[in-house]
Amino acid sequence: MKKWQKNWGIALVSVLLAVSMSGCGKSDDAAPALANKSEKSIKDMDKIVVGIGSDAFPFGYVDTADKKTKGFDLDIAAAIVKDILGADDKIEYKDVNGKTRIPMLKNGDIDIIVKTMTITEDRKKEVDFSDPYFSAGQSLLVPKGSAIKGIDDLKGKKVIAVKGTRDGKTIEEKSPDAIVSEYENLGEAFTALTTGKGDVLTTDNAILMGLALENPGYELVGGVIDDQPWGIAVRKGDKEMLDAVNASLKKLKETGEYDKIYEKWLKQKPE
Amino acid sequence: MIQFSKINKHYGSNHVLKDVDLNIREGEVVVIIGPSGSGKSTLLRCINRLESITSGELNVHGKKVNDKHTNINQLRQEIGMVFQHFNLYPHKSVLDNITLAPIKVRGMSKAQADELAMYYLEKVGIKEKAHVYPSNLSGGQQQRVAIARGLAMKPKIMLFDEPTSALDPEMVGEVLDVMKALTKEGMTMVVVTHEMGFAREVADRVIFMDQGQIVEEGAPAHFFTNPSEDRARLFLSRILVH
Amino acid sequence: MLDFSILIDHKKEFLAGFLTTLEVSLLALVLSVILGIVLAVMKISPLKMLKGLATAYIEFIQNTPLLIQIFFFYFGLPAVGIQLNPFISGTIGLAVYSSAYIAEAIRAGIQAVSHGQVEAGRASGLTYLQTMQHIILPQAIKVVIPPLGNQFLNLVMGSAILGSISGKDLMYYGDIIASDTFVVFDVYIFVALFYLILTVPLSLFIHHLERKLSASD
Secondary structure (H helix, E strand, C coil), X not given: CHHHHHHHHHHHHHXXXXXXXXXXXXXXXXXHHHHHHHHCCHHHCCCEEEEECCEECCCEEECCCCCCEECHHHHHHHHHHHHHHCCCCCEEEEECCCCCHHHHHHCCCCCEECCCCXXXXXXXXXXXXXXXXXXXXXXXXXXCCCCCCCHHXXXXXXXXXXXXXXXXXXXXXXXXXXXXXXXXXXXXXXXXXXXXXXXXXXXXXXXXXXXXXXXXXXXXXXXXXXXXXXXXXXXXXXXXXXXXXXXXXXXXXXXXXXXXXXXXXXXXXXX | CEEXXXXXXXXXXXXXXXXXXXXXXXXXXXXXXXCCCCCHHHHHHHHCCCCCCCEEEEEECCEECCCCCCCHHHHHHCEEEECCCCCCCCCCXXXXXXXXXXXXXXXXXXXXXXXXXXXXXXXXXXXXXXXXXXXXXXXXXXXXXXXXXXXXXXXXXXXXXXXXXXXXXXXXXXXXXXXXXXXXXXXXXXXXXXXXXXXXXXXXXXXXXXXXXXXXXXXXXXXXXXXXXXXXXXXXXXXXXX | CCCHHHHHHCXXXXXXXXXHHHHHHHHHHHHHHHHHHHHHHHHCCCCHHHHHHHHHHHHHHHCCCHHHHHHHHHHHHHHHCCCCCHHHHHHHHHHHHHHHHHHHHHHHHHHHCCXXXXXXXXXXXXXXXXXXXXXXXXXXXXXXXXXXXXXXXXXXXXXXXXXXXXXXXXXXXXXXXXXXXXXXXXXXXXXXXXXXXXXXXXXXXXXXXXXXXXXXX
């Protein structure tokens, strides 16, 4: 009961914040309270506060063994902060969720968001996005050894999707001869795949990667069907931070650091 | 025809039949009387195994009634039964009440069975009611249909379990008349009843039961005028005062 | 005002869903009545083993959720190599679920028929099953029709559970059209109207039957 009330409290506060912030965001100038911060050079900052999540295995999740939050997003954030500030210990993580992350960024509680965040036009009105750091999008999960290698092999195949998403529709549009069956939730959809009710399960690749990690008999095939990459969000107009993040991201990819992190968490090579 | 030897029956801790020995010959009319709870209906119902026995041996028509290998359905075809509450099938017409068993058990055609049913309906005097439902008949008429139903299987034995007890007094006569007519045809009959007049008039033998035992038996002339047992005497004095 | 363009745009889906719901309901209804009669006769049988089996079945079915039973047939049976499609799993699941309630209704109906009727039948040489068929069940049906009718209506509405194992019934398409169009309220109103097309005639038929049977008294 307490928890329920607390969640509603958070929700209410976030809505209020979002409303007031979106008011500010519409003006051309950055909010005055934040102006000072952006005048100072990033290199001089004591630390960078990163908004991360803890509800999406293996991107940001709480390890049941040591109760610590870890994951792909956290390692990417750590590598970027280390590159910008030149030290391991100048990062602070703050747990955010889908509702709180933008308000918290706007009011200065956090400096960047690295949390499974899809780059969308709507969000671009509120924040600035870095170059994509994860090539997310709808993908296909099949039992290892399946003849299905991609979207072109779905003719006459039974495709499992989750209700309330557009995934099933997308398959029907791109592969009209596929037979799509939708299930109530991801658990039932995956059970349908494991019990042979369908040939392939389709949804976001991030979710499928999590499933593949926990169920080694399954693998992702065919890359992403519709590209919906994730970006790192910085405050709207904070060009210095944006440039710094992009430069670091580029460096990570060039040095192979990015690939290392990717393989560490996702047990496969980046596309 | 019917032989009880050392028959015992228990309902849980209730000992309802105690070492009953009884022989009923072919063509004999036996009337069983006794106070309620004396076990007389139970005794009757053992004959077609509506009640099972706990111990002893019961032979009907040369077959052991309680033997697993006895085909009870076959044995029952030879034993007609008339119940206190008629037990006609309310969802079937009088005619269909009578023809059901001949068709389903004897394998008769519908036409044959109908003819047979009409014959017996005429015999019990309600031919004109063949196509009505039991609920449209008086109690006496219903019981006569029930007798016709029993007879239509052409049984060797007819059992009557208090056939007039549920009837209004003015209807008792018509049922007893049908039964009396039947005795003249040589049918083996076992009748549980409180109708002392009937017993006196048509019984070959009267059995008096009390507390699960046969207390006294004999020809009606002897039994009704000079019973040797005190219990029988007491019972008769009460019944005849009524 | 309802947005009828949704109905027109998605008439293929609505119609396909309606037909599936109709088929599943009818099949499950027939199966559950047959199964229900067998169970009811077992339950009042003098044989202890049959009685025990029927009692265990009925208790188990009545005390577990329908969804779990359907999941068992759909997701559970593949573990022993039996692969059923959503339509068949749903039909069997519904029939099995309904049969327990139907059996109880029929049992109550049978036991409402006086024991003298059984005795009259058996005494005339009819077998137990013949007695049931010709004497007891025809009389029990009158007592059984009202609760049975309710059970039939429950079954039709319960068939909506098919959608949760991707059986393409009214509810399945309703969910999908609703999440596609975001016109949730209107879509489910249309779905409800389609259910009414099935349940109203069924319920009228049951009332008609009740009247007809009580008139024959």
